[in-house]
Amino acid sequence: MRDKIQFGRRAAARDGEVVVLLIGMRVNHLWALHRWLPVFLAMPAMLRELVRDRSAGLLHHVLLTGSPRTYYVVQYWESKEKLLDYARATGRKHHPWWVRVNRYARDSKGHVGIWHETYVVPAGHHESIYGDMPPFGLGRAYGTVPLGAGVGARDRLKV
Structure with a gap:
Protein backbone atom coordinates (compact mmCIF):
# COMPACT_ATOMS: atom_id res chain seq x y z
CA MET A 1 0.00 0.00 0.00
CA ARG A 2 1.34 3.41 -0.89
CA ASP A 3 1.21 6.24 1.58
CA LYS A 4 -0.64 9.32 0.47
CA ILE A 5 1.27 12.54 -0.06
CA GLN A 6 0.70 15.06 2.70
CA PHE A 7 0.76 18.38 0.89
CA GLY A 8 2.41 21.43 2.38
CA ARG A 9 5.17 21.72 4.93
CA ARG A 10 4.90 19.40 7.91
CA ALA A 11 6.97 18.27 10.88
CA ALA A 12 7.10 15.13 13.00
CA ALA A 13 4.57 15.29 15.83
CA ARG A 14 7.16 14.64 18.51
CA ASP A 15 8.06 17.11 21.24
CA GLY A 16 9.81 14.63 23.51
CA GLU A 17 13.03 12.65 23.40
CA VAL A 18 13.80 10.77 20.17
CA VAL A 19 15.67 7.45 20.05
CA VAL A 20 17.26 6.47 16.74
CA LEU A 21 19.31 3.34 16.09
CA LEU A 22 21.36 2.94 12.92
CA ILE A 23 22.51 -0.64 12.48
CA GLY A 24 24.16 -2.27 9.53
CA MET A 25 26.76 -4.39 7.86
CA ARG A 26 29.29 -4.19 5.07
CA VAL A 27 30.15 -7.10 2.81
CA ASN A 28 33.93 -6.90 2.53
CA HIS A 29 34.39 -10.01 0.37
CA LEU A 30 31.49 -10.84 -1.95
CA TRP A 31 32.76 -14.34 -2.68
CA ALA A 32 32.50 -15.32 1.02
CA LEU A 33 28.72 -15.74 0.89
CA HIS A 34 28.76 -18.31 3.72
CA ARG A 35 30.31 -15.64 6.00
CA TRP A 36 28.09 -12.64 5.33
CA LEU A 37 24.72 -14.14 4.34
CA PRO A 38 23.84 -15.29 7.90
CA VAL A 39 24.60 -11.77 9.15
CA PHE A 40 22.49 -10.26 6.35
CA LEU A 41 19.52 -12.54 7.18
CA ALA A 42 19.55 -11.81 10.92
CA MET A 43 17.99 -8.34 10.72
CA PRO A 44 14.81 -9.22 8.76
CA ALA A 45 13.94 -11.88 11.34
CA MET A 46 14.29 -9.39 14.19
CA LEU A 47 12.34 -6.71 12.32
CA ARG A 48 9.47 -9.14 11.67
CA GLU A 49 9.36 -9.96 15.38
CA LEU A 50 9.35 -6.27 16.33
CA VAL A 51 6.66 -5.36 13.78
CA ARG A 52 4.43 -8.17 15.09
CA ASP A 53 4.88 -7.07 18.71
CA ARG A 54 4.55 -3.28 18.83
CA SER A 55 4.79 -3.36 22.65
CA ALA A 56 8.53 -4.03 22.22
CA GLY A 57 8.94 -0.36 21.29
CA LEU A 58 10.00 -0.17 17.64
CA LEU A 59 7.92 2.59 16.07
CA HIS A 60 9.22 2.50 12.50
CA HIS A 61 12.20 1.38 10.45
CA VAL A 62 13.69 2.16 7.05
CA LEU A 63 15.94 -0.25 5.13
CA LEU A 64 18.73 1.48 3.21
CA THR A 65 21.88 0.83 1.25
CA GLY A 66 24.92 3.01 1.59
CA SER A 67 28.24 2.90 -0.12
CA ARG A 103 30.66 -15.44 16.17
CA TYR A 104 30.40 -14.95 12.40
CA ALA A 105 32.04 -11.54 12.65
CA ARG A 106 34.84 -12.88 14.87
CA ASP A 107 35.44 -15.91 12.63
CA SER A 108 34.89 -14.11 9.34
CA LYS A 109 38.48 -12.95 8.97
CA GLY A 110 37.26 -9.59 7.74
CA HIS A 111 34.69 -10.91 5.26
CA VAL A 112 31.85 -8.96 6.88
CA GLY A 113 31.79 -5.80 8.98
CA ILE A 114 29.04 -4.91 11.44
CA TRP A 115 28.23 -1.63 13.16
CA HIS A 116 25.59 0.33 15.01
CA GLU A 117 25.11 3.87 16.28
CA THR A 118 22.49 4.88 18.84
CA TYR A 119 21.27 8.43 19.27
CA VAL A 120 19.15 9.62 22.17
CA VAL A 121 18.14 13.15 21.25
CA PRO A 122 16.58 15.27 24.01
CA ALA A 123 13.36 17.17 23.46
CA GLY A 124 13.99 20.47 21.72
CA HIS A 125 17.15 19.21 20.01
CA HIS A 126 15.68 17.58 16.92
CA GLU A 127 13.91 18.96 13.90
CA SER A 128 12.16 17.43 10.93
CA ILE A 129 10.56 19.05 7.93
CA TYR A 130 8.66 17.28 5.16
CA GLY A 131 7.39 19.11 2.09
CA ASP A 132 4.79 17.37 -0.07
CA MET A 133 5.87 13.94 1.20
CA PRO A 134 4.17 10.81 2.42
CA PRO A 135 5.00 10.18 6.08
CA PHE A 136 8.70 9.31 6.31
CA GLY A 137 11.32 8.81 9.03
CA LEU A 138 10.38 10.51 12.30
CA GLY A 139 7.14 11.64 10.65
CA ARG A 140 6.22 8.02 9.95
CA ALA A 141 7.16 6.97 13.48
CA TYR A 142 5.29 9.75 15.32
CA GLY A 143 2.84 11.17 12.77
CA THR A 144 3.07 14.68 11.36
CA VAL A 145 1.61 18.11 12.03
CA PRO A 146 1.52 21.19 9.81
CA LEU A 147 4.37 23.65 10.33
CA GLY A 148 3.15 26.86 11.84
CA ALA A 149 3.44 30.02 9.75
CA GLY A 150 6.48 32.03 10.78
CA VAL A 151 7.92 29.20 12.86
CA GLY A 152 11.57 28.65 11.97
CA ALA A 153 14.32 26.20 12.83
CA ARG A 154 15.34 28.29 15.86
CA ASP A 155 11.82 27.90 17.26
CA ARG A 156 11.64 24.17 16.55
CA LEU A 157 15.11 23.55 17.98
CA LYS A 158 14.48 25.88 20.92
CA VAL A 159 17.79 27.65 20.28
Whole structure:
Protein backbone atom coordinates (compact mmCIF):
# COMPACT_ATOMS: atom_id res chain seq x y z
CA MET A 1 0.00 0.00 0.00
CA ARG A 2 1.34 3.41 -0.89
CA ASP A 3 1.21 6.24 1.58
CA LYS A 4 -0.64 9.32 0.47
CA ILE A 5 1.27 12.54 -0.06
CA GLN A 6 0.70 15.06 2.70
CA PHE A 7 0.76 18.38 0.89
CA GLY A 8 2.41 21.43 2.38
CA ARG A 9 5.17 21.72 4.93
CA ARG A 10 4.90 19.40 7.91
CA ALA A 11 6.97 18.27 10.88
CA ALA A 12 7.10 15.13 13.00
CA ALA A 13 4.57 15.29 15.83
CA ARG A 14 7.16 14.64 18.51
CA ASP A 15 8.06 17.11 21.24
CA GLY A 16 9.81 14.63 23.51
CA GLU A 17 13.03 12.65 23.40
CA VAL A 18 13.80 10.77 20.17
CA VAL A 19 15.67 7.45 20.05
CA VAL A 20 17.26 6.47 16.74
CA LEU A 21 19.31 3.34 16.09
CA LEU A 22 21.36 2.94 12.92
CA ILE A 23 22.51 -0.64 12.48
CA GLY A 24 24.16 -2.27 9.53
CA MET A 25 26.76 -4.39 7.86
CA ARG A 26 29.29 -4.19 5.07
CA VAL A 27 30.15 -7.10 2.81
CA ASN A 28 33.93 -6.90 2.53
CA HIS A 29 34.39 -10.01 0.37
CA LEU A 30 31.49 -10.84 -1.95
CA TRP A 31 32.76 -14.34 -2.68
CA ALA A 32 32.50 -15.32 1.02
CA LEU A 33 28.72 -15.74 0.89
CA HIS A 34 28.76 -18.31 3.72
CA ARG A 35 30.31 -15.64 6.00
CA TRP A 36 28.09 -12.64 5.33
CA LEU A 37 24.72 -14.14 4.34
CA PRO A 38 23.84 -15.29 7.90
CA VAL A 39 24.60 -11.77 9.15
CA PHE A 40 22.49 -10.26 6.35
CA LEU A 41 19.52 -12.54 7.18
CA ALA A 42 19.55 -11.81 10.92
CA MET A 43 17.99 -8.34 10.72
CA PRO A 44 14.81 -9.22 8.76
CA ALA A 45 13.94 -11.88 11.34
CA MET A 46 14.29 -9.39 14.19
CA LEU A 47 12.34 -6.71 12.32
CA ARG A 48 9.47 -9.14 11.67
CA GLU A 49 9.36 -9.96 15.38
CA LEU A 50 9.35 -6.27 16.33
CA VAL A 51 6.66 -5.36 13.78
CA ARG A 52 4.43 -8.17 15.09
CA ASP A 53 4.88 -7.07 18.71
CA ARG A 54 4.55 -3.28 18.83
CA SER A 55 4.79 -3.36 22.65
CA ALA A 56 8.53 -4.03 22.22
CA GLY A 57 8.94 -0.36 21.29
CA LEU A 58 10.00 -0.17 17.64
CA LEU A 59 7.92 2.59 16.07
CA HIS A 60 9.22 2.50 12.50
CA HIS A 61 12.20 1.38 10.45
CA VAL A 62 13.69 2.16 7.05
CA LEU A 63 15.94 -0.25 5.13
CA LEU A 64 18.73 1.48 3.21
CA THR A 65 21.88 0.83 1.25
CA GLY A 66 24.92 3.01 1.59
CA SER A 67 28.24 2.90 -0.12
CA PRO A 68 28.88 -0.23 -2.15
CA ARG A 69 28.12 -3.43 -0.25
CA THR A 70 26.82 -1.57 2.83
CA TYR A 71 23.31 -2.24 4.11
CA TYR A 72 21.65 -0.70 7.12
CA VAL A 73 18.43 -0.01 8.96
CA VAL A 74 17.33 3.25 10.55
CA GLN A 75 15.12 2.40 13.52
CA TYR A 76 12.95 4.78 15.54
CA TRP A 77 12.23 3.60 19.09
CA GLU A 78 9.63 4.58 21.66
CA SER A 79 12.31 4.93 24.36
CA LYS A 80 15.91 4.02 25.14
CA GLU A 81 14.61 1.69 27.86
CA LYS A 82 12.58 -0.34 25.37
CA LEU A 83 15.51 -0.50 22.96
CA LEU A 84 17.84 -1.75 25.71
CA ASP A 85 15.21 -4.19 27.04
CA TYR A 86 14.83 -5.71 23.58
CA ALA A 87 18.59 -5.96 23.12
CA ARG A 88 18.96 -7.85 26.43
CA ALA A 89 15.85 -10.05 26.27
CA THR A 90 16.92 -13.69 26.11
CA GLY A 91 13.45 -14.77 24.93
CA ARG A 92 13.60 -12.56 21.82
CA LYS A 93 15.32 -13.10 18.47
CA HIS A 94 17.98 -10.45 19.09
CA HIS A 95 19.94 -12.30 21.77
CA PRO A 96 20.58 -15.60 19.91
CA TRP A 97 21.17 -13.76 16.64
CA TRP A 98 23.59 -11.38 18.34
CA VAL A 99 25.56 -14.35 19.70
CA ARG A 100 25.65 -15.86 16.19
CA VAL A 101 26.49 -12.58 14.45
CA ASN A 102 29.35 -11.95 16.87
CA ARG A 103 30.66 -15.44 16.17
CA TYR A 104 30.40 -14.95 12.40
CA ALA A 105 32.04 -11.54 12.65
CA ARG A 106 34.84 -12.88 14.87
CA ASP A 107 35.44 -15.91 12.63
CA SER A 108 34.89 -14.11 9.34
CA LYS A 109 38.48 -12.95 8.97
CA GLY A 110 37.26 -9.59 7.74
CA HIS A 111 34.69 -10.91 5.26
CA VAL A 112 31.85 -8.96 6.88
CA GLY A 113 31.79 -5.80 8.98
CA ILE A 114 29.04 -4.91 11.44
CA TRP A 115 28.23 -1.63 13.16
CA HIS A 116 25.59 0.33 15.01
CA GLU A 117 25.11 3.87 16.28
CA THR A 118 22.49 4.88 18.84
CA TYR A 119 21.27 8.43 19.27
CA VAL A 120 19.15 9.62 22.17
CA VAL A 121 18.14 13.15 21.25
CA PRO A 122 16.58 15.27 24.01
CA ALA A 123 13.36 17.17 23.46
CA GLY A 124 13.99 20.47 21.72
CA HIS A 125 17.15 19.21 20.01
CA HIS A 126 15.68 17.58 16.92
CA GLU A 127 13.91 18.96 13.90
CA SER A 128 12.16 17.43 10.93
CA ILE A 129 10.56 19.05 7.93
CA TYR A 130 8.66 17.28 5.16
CA GLY A 131 7.39 19.11 2.09
CA ASP A 132 4.79 17.37 -0.07
CA MET A 133 5.87 13.94 1.20
CA PRO A 134 4.17 10.81 2.42
CA PRO A 135 5.00 10.18 6.08
CA PHE A 136 8.70 9.31 6.31
CA GLY A 137 11.32 8.81 9.03
CA LEU A 138 10.38 10.51 12.30
CA GLY A 139 7.14 11.64 10.65
CA ARG A 140 6.22 8.02 9.95
CA ALA A 141 7.16 6.97 13.48
CA TYR A 142 5.29 9.75 15.32
CA GLY A 143 2.84 11.17 12.77
CA THR A 144 3.07 14.68 11.36
CA VAL A 145 1.61 18.11 12.03
CA PRO A 146 1.52 21.19 9.81
CA LEU A 147 4.37 23.65 10.33
CA GLY A 148 3.15 26.86 11.84
CA ALA A 149 3.44 30.02 9.75
CA GLY A 150 6.48 32.03 10.78
CA VAL A 151 7.92 29.20 12.86
CA GLY A 152 11.57 28.65 11.97
CA ALA A 153 14.32 26.20 12.83
CA ARG A 154 15.34 28.29 15.86
CA ASP A 155 11.82 27.90 17.26
CA ARG A 156 11.64 24.17 16.55
CA LEU A 157 15.11 23.55 17.98
CA LYS A 158 14.48 25.88 20.92
CA VAL A 159 17.79 27.65 20.28
